[in-house]
Amino acid sequence: MHPLLTGRGTIALYVAAWLVIAALIAALLIIPGTFGWSAAAMLVLPMAIVYAFMCLSSYYLCRAFPLLSTNVLKVFIVLLVAAVATSAVWVLAGSAWAMALGSLFNDAQFWERYRLQYPLLFGIGVVLSLLVAAVHYVIIAFEQARAAERRAYELRLLAQGAELKLLRAQIDPHFLFNSLNSVAALISSDPDGARTMSVRLAGFLRESLRLGAQEFIAVREELALARDFLRIEQVRFGKRLQVEESVTPDAETVIIPSLLLQPLVENAVTHGIAHLVDGGTIRIAARRTAARLIVEVWNPCDADRPRSKGPGIGLQNVRYRLSTLYGSDGSLEVEETNRYFRVIVSLPSTAER
Amino acid sequence: MPSDRRSAPLRAVIVDDETPARQLLREYLGDFPGIDLVGECANGFEAVKLLPELKPDLLFLDIQMPKLTGFEVLELIEPPPAVIFATAYDQFALKAFEIHAVDYLLKPFSKERLAEAVDRARERLHHHRKLPVASLATEARGTGTPLERVLIKEGSRVHVIPVDRIDYIEAEDDYVSIHADGKKHLKQQRLTELEGLLDSQRFVRVHRSFIINIDRIARIELYAKDSRVAILKDGRQLQISRSGYEKLKDRL
Numbered sequence: 001m002h003p004l005l006t007g008r009g010t011i012a013l014y015v016a017a018w019l020v021i022a023a024l025i026a027a028l029l030i031i032p033g034t035f036g037w038s039a040a041a042m043l044v045l046p047m048a049i050v051y052a053f054m055c056l057s058s059y060y061l062c063r064a065f066p067l068l069s070t071n072v073l074k075v076f077i078v079l080l081v082a083a084v085a086t087s088a089v090w091v092l093a094g095s096a097w098a099m100a101l102g103s104l105f106n107d108a109q110f111w112e113r114y115r116l117q118y119p120l121l122f123g124i125g126v127v128l129s130l131l132v133a134a135v136h137y138v139i140i141a142f143e144q145a146r147a148a149e150r151r152a153y154e155l156r157l158l159a160q161g162a163e164l165k166l167l168r169a170q171i172d173p174h175f176l177f178n179s180l181n182s183v184a185a186l187i188s189s190d191p192d193g194a195r196t197m198s199v200r201l202a203g204f205l206r207e208s209l210r211l212g213a214q215e216f217i218a219v220r221e222e223l224a225l226a227r228d229f230l231r232i233e234q235v236r237f238g239k240r241l242q243v244e245e246s247v248t249p250d251a252e253t254v255i256i257p258s259l260l261l262q263p264l265v266e267n268a269v270t271h272g273i274a275h276l277v278d279g280g281t282i283r284i285a286a287r288r289t290a291a292r293l294i295v296e297v298w299n300p301c302d303a304d305r306p307r308s309k310g311p312g313i314g315l316q317n318v319r320y321r322l323s324t325l326y327g328s329d330g331s332l333e334v335e336e337t338n339r340y341f342r343v344i345v346s347l348p349s350t351a352e353r
Numbered sequence: 354m355p356s357d358r359r360s361a362p363l364r365a366v367i368v369d370d371e372t373p374a375r376q377l378l379r380e381y382l383g384d385f386p387g388i389d390l391v392g393e394c395a396n397g398f399e400a401v402k403l404l405p406e407l408k409p410d411l412l413f414l415d416i417q418m419p420k421l422t423g424f425e426v427l428e429l430i431e432p433p434p435a436v437i438f439a440t441a442y443d444q445f446a447l448k449a450f451e452i453h454a455v456d457y458l459l460k461p462f463s464k465e466r467l468a469e470a471v472d473r474a475r476e477r478l479h480h481h482r483k484l485p486v487a488s489l490a491t492e493a494r495g496t497g498t499p500l501e502r503v504l505i506k507e508g509s510r511v512h513v514i515p516v517d518r519i520d521y522i523e524a525e526d527d528y529v530s531i532h533a534d535g536k537k538h539l540k541q542q543r544l545t546e547l548e549g550l551l552d553s554q555r556f557v558r559v560h561r562s563f564i565i566n567i568d569r570i571a572r573i574e575l576y577a578k579d580s581r582v583a584i585l586k587d588g589r590q591l592q593i594s595r596s597g598y599e600k601l602k603d604r605l
Binding site for chain 2 (some may be wrong): 047162177180181182183185186188189200235236237238274275276277302304305
């Protein structure tokens, strides 16, 4: 489909341009006194409209001979030949129309006078045809730029999607190694415990794969996964790891990016509890206020720990995902003191499940 | 007699903060005739307190533990025993061998792998009794990132001082006194050695006897023709030598 014929607006604009051209051609015929006003209008207007659509055919020639990859001289010759042919056909068709008008006006000289204008009309025809071809090249360049832009945008979306998926899918391998070590320890002393532990571990892995494959999940699902994780870690840490949860029922149904909280809970264990001789309590809270969901993960930490220079990779990933998905509408804030570490995530609670 | 030592049971201690990990190692070692498990510690503090009494030949040591890491424990015990690290993290392996660890076990490991490590330890203990672990531990860290905290052993207690709490450090004969949080801690170390371990952008040797945390300096005043004093934010005054002032000028 020709790009100029795809919308009513562009067709109207194109025809309007040709009406101006028709007026100019008519003027060329009226000023020397060849034709009168009405005769020139009757002759030129239909011819101009017909030629407007004849010239559109060069679009396909322009597509076939792209400017950048073809010899410019060759392009010019091809277009010139096409213009000559189109113009000749047009002038001859005009001749038939002039003959018809001549008999209509009962003017035997009408066609004769038209015939004298052959060179002028032919010349105008060639120039107009080349002009339209030039317009076609502009349109093609514009289309190509737009297509390239869209391709780049699609690629970016694709890359971003893959990146986000990767960020979701990270499971700390040390968690697995330590858990397997616990299973190995339990096998002789507490076979039932070992069985429970391996079932929980498998459950956690299966669930994190399933949830990680989705882009958005309910807070309820995310919290269930965090509970699985913490129960496994409680086998390693024993009484050192305690958990408190305060989640309001209306927060549980909110839809959030999958595995958004998991890294926060993992951090609370590995950077908080694991550094405390007597351990402590991790607090997880989620609530809804107006149109927002607020989730907090709080953990005590060792006052003598080496201070981190900035947020770790886990927090950076969460922050990146929030900003990619929500822009300035999603935020992650960190409160760090000698005694505790708190992460507050806030995002729009528009969707529910 | 070397042959006696070879047949005598090895005194071993486990240091690991995870109960199941200790339990597994204890169970494995129960089947080794030449090993006498004399103690278990659940964290680095306990280890530093108990190891001088237990005097083990062989130490099974986790690295990531609360308060003190396995490496820091080694730095604080004299004389250092033969060490087998047991951890889930493989990124410390290089450092472990830099400080001449006997072996490095990745959790979870098999009993066969443990037997190999124990054989290697016996071999090592048979050939050279004394292992210069502690000094090597300091050296190994010195080559990497600057010190993040200073450890001070007072009797069986260990103080951990994050370096950003230190105001200044003063040389006192064979010791250094570390001034932090309004308190003074003595550590057996030479000032020059400690200077090499600290971040030189934040800690400047301003005088033969002083290293100063530049964040604590309120202002510098001319004291005599060629010497100056640094006034700390809490009002204390420290002497600055001429070369010390040159170094300070670059940092401030």
